[in-house]
Amino acid sequence: MKNVIVTDPPRTAVADLDLLAEFGVATVHEAFGRTGLVGASLRPLQEGARIAGSAVTVLCWPGDNLMIHAAIEQCRDGDILIVTTTSPSLDGSFGELFATQLQRRGVRGLVTTGGVRDAVDLRSMGFHVWSAAVNAQGTVKATPGAVNVPVIVGGVTVNPGDAVIADDDGVMVVPRLEVARALEASQARTDKEAAARAAYLEGVVSMDQNKLRGVLADLGVTYEPYTEA
Template sequence: MQSVVYTRIPRLDPALVERARSIHVADLHEGLGPVVGRQCLMQPQMRALFPAARVCGQAITSFNFPGDNLMLHAAFRVAEPGDVLVLTNGGSPQGALWGEIASHYSRIRKLGGAVIDGATRDTVQITEMGFPVFASHVSVSYPGKRGPGAVNVPVVLAGVTVNPGDLIVGDADGVMAIPPSRVETAVRNAEARMAKEAEIKRRLDGGETLYDVGAMKGLFEAAGIVEIDAVWNDRADAS
């Protein structure tokens, strides 16, 4: 196999990325709708290394041979400030793809974070430095540096196809990869959802019930929910 590195990705408007940066993953997920939102959402095994980790930036993708992380170093060569390194070895825990030195160097380079379908290690040190890392495994397993692999080609992480340049957003709730053509819609709808939820909270603070604010009466009726003013095991013929 010939290893290959593509040096460029399609670039989003930085102002749009900044708008997305202030939005939680749950709101962006809802903003994409029930089908596309699910297509962009990585499976739950992709978790933040520490609860405060947040990431928002464009994907520099790296496919690594299982047990090897040579192509991580190729990805470093083409990544720009704010970019998110998106690494996979097919999801194997063998050969840690990430660790303390990679995080330290990423901070120097002002990179946005790392999302890894594979293993990371040095979790205490990374947490202490506060660099945002998301991974599907934690393992100290030694990584080789032989290749083969590729950089800035489509890869699959935790059930989602990630293309170079996709917007990667992650927080304690999960990680999404949003295609550039969908980012504006996701952000606009998420901002509208946030404004709506702010109004809901204002009404709840004013004493209204969630049943009324959420218009649950119609939903209950549509679902055929029946309310019975009794204990469940009451019997009319009980002696």
């Protein structure tokens, strides 16, 4: 691993981030070909938040948060901080003092494969977090790492400047150069779901709306009247 802090990478436009946040993780994930989801291991610290931001990535040594300190001054309005470690670690490497700095800089939240602490404070100040653990275990500041380099989160590659969407359904990543396609596909899916919702309110069932009766028939599923054994 190269110990480096990359400055001023290109970012996803804030207007596009705001649109992605409105669509939410489930819609964008389905519309974008069911790719980019980091899995179920990262859970929201809060409820009801739906955000999207441009990734500032941090690669730390386990049990060490030095590079989070280094990353803060690379952050700006509309970003999300993405933190992972060179090997698994659930130590509480992030807390209220980090969040205070990031919130002041307009950062929209944190996604980390590690742990966070000061959970009550993070919730009360409205700083949004998705993490693998809540853990009071502290860390040191002694080992170099990297900022704004490609990292792996839940099997998904996150490059600096990629769009990261996070809500109660999880976290997903859209590569920066594919954001326009994701937005177009998400709008099409939203329109399709609106038509389906209207049909369901009229009493149509999803078997007919989605033309699934033929699928069942092709699979050999039959309907038979109930009879007493």
